[in-house]
Amino acid sequence: MTESASARTPLSPTSRSALTRYRDRAATDRAALDAILDAGLVCHLGVLLHGAPVVLPTTYGRDGDTLYLHGSTGAGNLRAALAAGVSVAVTHLDGIVYARSAMHFSMNYRSAVIHGRAVEVTDHEERLHGLRAVVEHAAPGSWDHVRPPTKKELAATTVLALDLTEASVKTRSGHPSDDAEDMTSQAWAGVLPVRQIFDAPIPSHDLAPGIDIPAHVSSRVDAPVPATP
Amino acid sequence: MTESASARTPLSPTSRSALTRYRDRAATDRAALDAILDAGLVCHLGVLLHGAPVVLPTTYGRDGDTLYLHGSTGAGNLRAALAAGVSVAVTHLDGIVYARSAMHFSMNYRSAVIHGRAVEVTDHEERLHGLRAVVEHAAPGSWDHVRPPTKKELAATTVLALDLTEASVKTRSGHPSDDAEDMTSQAWAGVLPVRQIFDAPIPSHDLAPGIDIPAHVSSRVDAPVPATP
Numbered sequence A, B: 001m002t003e004s005a006s007a008r009t010p011l012s013p014t015s016r017s018a019l020t021r022y023r024d025r026a027a028t029d030r031a032a033l034d035a036i037l038d039a040g041l042v043c044h045l046g047v048l049l050h051g052a053p054v055v056l057p058t059t060y061g062r063d064g065d066t067l068y069l070h071g072s073t074g075a076g077n078l079r080a081a082l083a084a085g086v087s088v089a090v091t092h093l094d095g096i097v098y099a100r101s102a103m104h105f106s107m108n109y110r111s112a113v114i115h116g117r118a119v120e121v122t123d124h125e126e127r128l129h130g131l132r133a134v135v136e137h138a139a140p141g142s143w144d145h146v147r148p149p150t151k152k153e154l155a156a157t158t159v160l161a162l163d164l165t166e167a168s169v170k171t172r173s174g175h176p177s178d179d180a181e182d183m184t185s186q187a188w189a190g191v192l193p194v195r196q197i198f199d200a201p202i203p204s205h206d207l208a209p210g211i212d213i214p215a216h217v218s219s220r221v222d223a224p225v226p227a228t229p
Helices: A030-039 A076-083 A124-138 A151-155 B030-039 B076-083 B124-138 B151-155
Strands: A043-049 A052-058 A061-063 A066-072 A086-098 A106-116 A157-163 A167-172 A190-198 B043-049 B052-058 B061-063 B066-072 B086-098 B106-116 B157-163 B167-172 B190-198
Touching (some): A030 A061, A030 A167, A043 A066, A043 B043, A043 B052, A052 B086, A052 B106, A066 A124, A086 B043, A086 B052, A106 A157, A106 A190, A106 B052, A124 A157, B030 B086, B066 B124, B106 B157, B124 B157, B151 B157
Antiparallel strands (some): A043 A086, A066 A157, A086 A106, A086 A190, A106 A167, A190 B190, B043 B052, B066 B157, B086 B106, B106 B167
16 A cells, blocks of 8 residues: 555544453554554445444555545445445454463454545546555555556446544454463463465466466465466 | 254345345355354454444354354443344455456455344353353364353353344355456456465463363364465
8 A cells, every 4th residue: 555645643542442441452553553454455344224234345445544445336335334434344363362261262363443434535536546545455566457447437436535533453462361260270272373375376267378477466475386387 | 163953044135135236146045154154253243333333353153043242241332232233244355356457356255244133142051152152163172171151250241142034145256257358458367365274373371381282273273384474
């Protein structure tokens, strides 16, 4: 994600974003928010639909203090998101915490939750900018590699901008926190690390011969990529 | 997760859970819902708080047609969840779909979204049953391995039950879907697979000597994958 030159806003701990539990896990560092957002691939968008919350997974992009979302103009969910406040969560699971007692089992994670009003972007240039942010977030280096949106495609797409001012960050890391009286337990205690990886790219079935996997794709792979025949 | 012997309810495509877009991606197969829930580790819970949706990551467990959630009795979020309907999403990201045009970039995924009313479980045995489902979901084989909850711990814990009747499943898999006029593009098109793995367990810093990693933990570890340098 590209960074805006504007001054960065600190996290605002309002009654909604302040944590009611585990205040020691709250980080007021804006850099932590950006890091969590930038490392994520999918967010969970909460909107109000017919008076009830609805949570939907979707992609996103960030530029400075703005989170961009997009969707089809035909999607009722995004239209509903404009009418009320939205909530966006990005979560990374880092480990399963095995404790010596059932109620101390936990997860190691990094989580960001943003609250605010999603505004429909109407300016042509900012719409392109927002869509570029979303595509580049999911697939860095791709926007300039592929055909840009046509007028017709743009007309069928809603771009939303959400300010990152009101957000909270929660993280847990490290070992289990067991009670003193359980320390003589013979149960194994520790962390099972969880990680998201990219495997070797799979070329499209209809890819023309002679088109190699470009560096902006192959460089993301965690496991070794098999040599091209 | 254990299966109940009760008859399984098919997915109910109400106006809220029916998809407004991509109807071809909706699967009305109840088995698909269960598979997505059982393979997940974290869900995103949407609740209504002060009139606005709030999305929070949390753990869960399933038994038959019931999804169990738990939290501290001091957590305002779970109390709010009792007052209004909730939405719970579980999402697996399977790949990033690289297309030949920006607007055809997509994700391969499996996603379940449940709508309904979360009911606080008050019966002692069902509370234990629900907590067991949550712990066993995150860490199979652990409940009988560790100290069970005390009366004091139980008093500090809220257990919620959510019926799985109203739910929708969305999935995307396979190759990019490019426009015919883009097939002469020299852009690479294909899928970058994404996967969540378990790395080698890390024993707690205060684990007594001689306690080996039990099979119910070590059996979850995926084959070693080199981390990105």
